[in-house]
Amino acid sequence: MDLDVIRELAITNDTKILLLVADGLGGLPHPDTGRSELEAANIPHLDRLADESMCGLTLPVGLGITPGSGPGHLSLFGYDPFKYTVGRGVLEALGIDFHLKPQDVAARGNFCTVDSEGRVTDRRAGRIPTEDCAELCADLSQIALRDVEIFVEPVREHRFLLVLRAEGLRDQLSDTDPQREGVVPPPVEALGPEAEATARLANRFVAQAAQRLNGRHPANMLLLRGFAKHPQMPAMGDICGFRAGAIAVYPMYRGLAKLVGMTVLPAGTTLQDELATLREHWHEFDFFFLHYKRTDSAGEDGDFEAKMAALEEVDAIIPELCDLEPDVLMVAGDHSTPAALRAHSWHPVPFLLRSRWAVPDRLSAFNERTCRGGSLGLFPATEVLPLAMAHARRLTKYGA
Amino acid sequence: MDLDVIRELAITNDTKILLLVADGLGGLPHPDTGRSELEAANIPHLDRLADESMCGLTLPVGLGITPGSGPGHLSLFGYDPFKYTVGRGVLEALGIDFHLKPQDVAARGNFCTVDSEGRVTDRRAGRIPTEDCAELCADLSQIALRDVEIFVEPVREHRFLLVLRAEGLRDQLSDTDPQREGVVPPPVEALGPEAEATARLANRFVAQAAQRLNGRHPANMLLLRGFAKHPQMPAMGDICGFRAGAIAVYPMYRGLAKLVGMTVLPAGTTLQDELATLREHWHEFDFFFLHYKRTDSAGEDGDFEAKMAALEEVDAIIPELCDLEPDVLMVAGDHSTPAALRAHSWHPVPFLLRSRWAVPDRLSAFNERTCRGGSLGLFPATEVLPLAMAHARRLTKYGA
Numbered sequence: 001m002d003l004d005v006i007r008e009l010a011i012t013n014d015t016k017i018l019l020l021v022a023d024g025l026g027g028l029p030h031p032d033t034g035r036s037e038l039e040a041a042n043i044p045h046l047d048r049l050a051d052e053s054m055c056g057l058t059l060p061v062g063l064g065i066t067p068g069s070g071p072g073h074l075s076l077f078g079y080d081p082f083k084y085t086v087g088r089g090v091l092e093a094l095g096i097d098f099h100l101k102p103q104d105v106a107a108r109g110n111f112c113t114v115d116s117e118g119r120v121t122d123r124r125a126g127r128i129p130t131e132d133c134a135e136l137c138a139d140l141s142q143i144a145l146r147d148v149e150i151f152v153e154p155v156r157e158h159r160f161l162l163v164l165r166a167e168g169l170r171d172q173l174s175d176t177d178p179q180r181e182g183v184v185p186p187p188v189e190a191l192g193p194e195a196e197a198t199a200r201l202a203n204r205f206v207a208q209a210a211q212r213l214n215g216r217h218p219a220n221m222l223l224l225r226g227f228a229k230h231p232q233m234p235a236m237g238d239i240c241g242f243r244a245g246a247i248a249v250y251p252m253y254r255g256l257a258k259l260v261g262m263t264v265l266p267a268g269t270t271l272q273d274e275l276a277t278l279r280e281h282w283h284e285f286d287f288f289f290l291h292y293k294r295t296d297s298a299g300e301d302g303d304f305e306a307k308m309a310a311l312e313e314v315d316a317i318i319p320e321l322c323d324l325e326p327d328v329l330m331v332a333g334d335h336s337t338p339a340a341l342r343a344h345s346w347h348p349v350p351f352l353l354r355s356r357w358a359v360p361d362r363l364s365a366f367n368e369r370t371c372r373g374g375s376l377g378l379f380p381a382t383e384v385l386p387l388a389m390a391h392a393r394r395l396t397k398y399g400a
Numbered sequence: 401m402d403l404d405v406i407r408e409l410a411i412t413n414d415t416k417i418l419l420l421v422a423d424g425l426g427g428l429p430h431p432d433t434g435r436s437e438l439e440a441a442n443i444p445h446l447d448r449l450a451d452e453s454m455c456g457l458t459l460p461v462g463l464g465i466t467p468g469s470g471p472g473h474l475s476l477f478g479y480d481p482f483k484y485t486v487g488r489g490v491l492e493a494l495g496i497d498f499h500l501k502p503q504d505v506a507a508r509g510n511f512c513t514v515d516s517e518g519r520v521t522d523r524r525a526g527r528i529p530t531e532d533c534a535e536l537c538a539d540l541s542q543i544a545l546r547d548v549e550i551f552v553e554p555v556r557e558h559r560f561l562l563v564l565r566a567e568g569l570r571d572q573l574s575d576t577d578p579q580r581e582g583v584v585p586p587p588v589e590a591l592g593p594e595a596e597a598t599a600r601l602a603n604r605f606v607a608q609a610a611q612r613l614n615g616r617h618p619a620n621m622l623l624l625r626g627f628a629k630h631p632q633m634p635a636m637g638d639i640c641g642f643r644a645g646a647i648a649v650y651p652m653y654r655g656l657a658k659l660v661g662m663t664v665l666p667a668g669t670t671l672q673d674e675l676a677t678l679r680e681h682w683h684e685f686d687f688f689f690l691h692y693k694r695t696d697s698a699g700e701d702g703d704f705e706a707k708m709a710a711l712e713e714v715d716a717i718i719p720e721l722c723d724l725e726p727d728v729l730m731v732a733g734d735h736s737t738p739a740a741l742r743a744h745s746w747h748p749v750p751f752l753l754r755s756r757w758a759v760p761d762r763l764s765a766f767n768e769r770t771c772r773g774g775s776l777g778l779f780p781a782t783e784v785l786p787l788a789m790a791h792a793r794r795l796t797k798y799g800a
Binding site: 001002009357359375379383386388390395396398399400 | 772
């Protein structure tokens with residue numbers, strides 16, 4: 001639903017909405033047993049919720065489209081992932097809690113290896129240790145260019161964040177990462193005349209960085225991609241007329257929540273910490289986004305058992321979430337991360353919504369197979385927000 | 401489906417389509433029994449139709465969106481409820497059979513109570529009796545302004561209709577109804593420079609009305625909202641190449657049918673009267689819209705038993721509708737009105753379509769739960785029209 005329509009119809013009351021996002025929730029059948037992670041895990045509380053809730057499968061972006069973390073979450077927050085995009089550079093900044101200013105241009109950087117002709121021989125510089133990355137970043141941070149402040153921040157292994165800070169910078173810039181080996185990295189090109197000054201600046205940075213990296217094999221060069229400025233997004237709280245609080249252990253998810261104007265609460269490091277935060281701030285917000293990461297990490301590791309265990313950890317807190325008596329309780333995922341694929345995937349994601357005003361689907365369990373038969377069927381994740389608001393009685397009638 | 405596509409593909413033949421709209425058809429489980437109004441009612445004929453028909457749940461506007469009567473019906477008639485909107489003032493005029501001319505601007509009025517400082521203390525003037533409203537309207541009708549004709553028509557209790565008639569009027573005007581008490585009603589403001597003359601006119605009317613109402617506690621002031629002109633909509637008959645007839649007891653639904661160019665037939669006051677009209681005019685039209693109101697009224701009253709009784713009244717005429725042998729018979733609702741909510745709601749609405757060319761879903765009953773499993777699943781109400789035309793063999797092939 002268009003956010004302008006939601007804005008027009010939103011009314012306030014004292015109901016509470018709780019959205020639990022188990023990152024990468026959906027999975028695929030294990031080749032030996034034919035059962036998915038959700039089917040194999042022991043999740044009695046989620047199964048009981050499926051009995052008491054309205055269920056379905058969310059489509060984060062579209063059939064066949066594998067979402068990154070940005071679009072996966074923005075959809076669940078009601079934002080059309082094609083209209084509201086978060087550049088790679090910005091996502092990288094969010095991921096390390098780097099506070100971007102409106103004038104900043106951020107890019108994702110890779111240290112890489114080039115041969116004597118300057119051709120890329122390893123796009124990831126043999127995945128150098130993170131400590132080496134930090135040392136290189138400290139060195140590159142000393143590059144001084146006129147009229148611009150430069151930040152080079154280590155992320156992990158060969159990955160880093162570059163931020164250029166000055167008034168008037170533009171982000172319509174091409175990548176220097178050729179996405180393949182055997183070629184010389186191209187210069188940054190302006191994708192419009194207004195970005196030419198910024199392109200020159202970025203190329204001056206690259207030239208100086210190349211000098212400093214020269215001879216430091218395997219990280220003797222760098223690649224930049226995803227130049228982006230912090231996007232302007234309407235605040236969820238302004239659209240929906242509620243106070244939205246976010247609880248997430250990982251910075252990237254806190255950053256995504258901040259992008260849509262949520263108040264980010266201190267979350268600690270474990271799910272129990274997150275739960276304690278939720279309890280402590282329960283009376284301060286109308287909408288809570290509670291993020292759990294391990295389901296996704298285990299999937300990306302291809303560790304079926306670890307993903308089962310993560311699902312069981314989520315399951316164990318369900319009774320405590322129910323004890324808070326949210327008017328609308330939802331369990332969702334931003335995308336699927338099947339252990340069998342060791343990656344995000346395009347598969348629709350199990351979803352449930354429990355509310356006094358939702359007719360229970362009486363499903364016997366909560367998983368990919370059962371949710372397909374839920375009353376919501378297969379539906380766009382962007383509809384989660386209007387559904388939540390309707391069941392919290394926070395939307396008035398459309399039209400007379 | 402886009403109406404232009406339907407227009408392009410429409411062909412004529414001698415088939416007949418009958419759309420029975422039970423207003424507010426969908427419901428919710430009764431808290432004591434867990435059964436909805438449709439599940440609890442004794443509706444053997446509708447249940448048999450569910451066995452013989454293609455079924456599903458219509459989504460009038462979108463997931464989570466509660467439709468007003470305007471959007472709910474326009475969707476069923478095939479009109480995108482976001483593209484074609486009917487202002488509050490126009491709907492109010494339709495509801496009392498006031499014939500708006502193209503140059504008219506209509507507004508919904510409330511008599512209200514203000515204190516000595518002019519602040520609203522009761523937005524509904526204690527819901528004065530309709531007779532008092534009529535008397536006040538007669539008085540306000542005597543207000544004379546240069547270059548404009550004024551109509552002030554009673555609706556019900558504190559509600560009335562204001563119509564300004566003159567060439568060149570615009571409806572981009574703000575409300576004087578502050579939607580809350582304790583504040584002085586703001587003046588009408590032009591929402592664009594071209595509406596300034598109309599705004600001045602409306603404010604002159606308000607000033608004179610305030611003088612006349614002064615001292616007539618509790619109705620000592622008025623509030624205006626939803627200024628609107630009669631919208632221009634393509635006629636359904638032109639799009640579909642058929643003659644469309646409407647049978648509805650309540651003026652608002654006759655008005656909505658008129659908006660989309662249907663011929664409004666005299667309907668009497670009961671469902672039996674409507675049925676008699678249908679029989680009498682059966683050979684004159686290709687498409688019939690038959691509207692039944694009591695399902696909605698009972699739901700709005702929160703009267704579960706009355707809604708059951710209303711559904712049983714609808715059920716009783718099904719054999720007679722079948723006896724007419726329509727090529728396509730559809731039973732639909734413009735929205736749900738669960739007795740449990742005492743209001744329109746966002747819940748999808750049971751739907752069935754019986755035709756020689758529709759494979760029967762063999763559902764055991766006609767209700768929210770069974771229709772969810774019908775072959776149409778959850779689908780936009782705007783698709784009802786193309787489905788009806790297809791099954792009436794009134795749409796030719798798209799593309800070669």
